Amino acid sequence: xxxxxxxxxxxxxxxxxxxxxxxxxxxxxxxxxxxxxxxxxxxxxxxxxxxxxxxxxxxxxxxxxxxxxxxxxxxxxxxxxxxxxxxxxxxxxxxxxxxxxxxxxxxxxxxxxxxxxxxxxxxxxxx
Numbered sequence: 374x375x376x377x378x379x380x381x382x383x384x385x386x387x388x389x390x391x392x393x394x395x396x397x398x399x400x401x402x403x404x405x406x407x408x409x410x411x412x413x414x415x416x417x418x419x420x421x422x423x424x425x426x427x428x429x430x431x432x433x434x435x436x437x438x439x440x441x442x443x444x445x446x447x448x449x450x451x452x453x454x455x456x457x458x459x460x461x462x463x464x465x466x467x468x469x470x471x472x473x474x475x476x477x478x479x480x481x482x483x484x485x486x487x488x489x490x491x492x493x494x495x496x497x498x499x500x
Contacts, residue, residue, distance in 0.1 A: 391488030398479045402472040409468040416462035
């Protein structure tokens with residue numbers, strides 16, 4: 374229980390060489406980039422599909438035909454759903470971008486000393 378609370382179980386890079394840490398970071402970031410890109414695509418679809426469309430008659434503006442996505446008839450719940458889907462979409466987009474940038478940064482480290490400086494002392498590599 375103590376290791377779970379102190380997060381010491383996550384320190385898996387101790388005793389590894391710089392090249393091994395580089396491989397570990399690239400593998401982890403590849404998986405993060407893949408998953409976040411897939412969820413980003415789903416979130417993007419939900420975000421652009423959750424808006425309200427109204428078509429009004431020009432001659433009679435009181436006559437409007439509206440369609441609401443995902444059966445969200447209440448205005449408040451539709452607005453919250455739209456806002457949260459947008460926030461989630463952009464968070465997953467940034468997760469994809471940051472993981473790809475981190476893969477590029479770690480790939481540019483060429484020797485052991487650069488990799489150790491990049492990962493820091495006692496830190497998870499690449500953070």
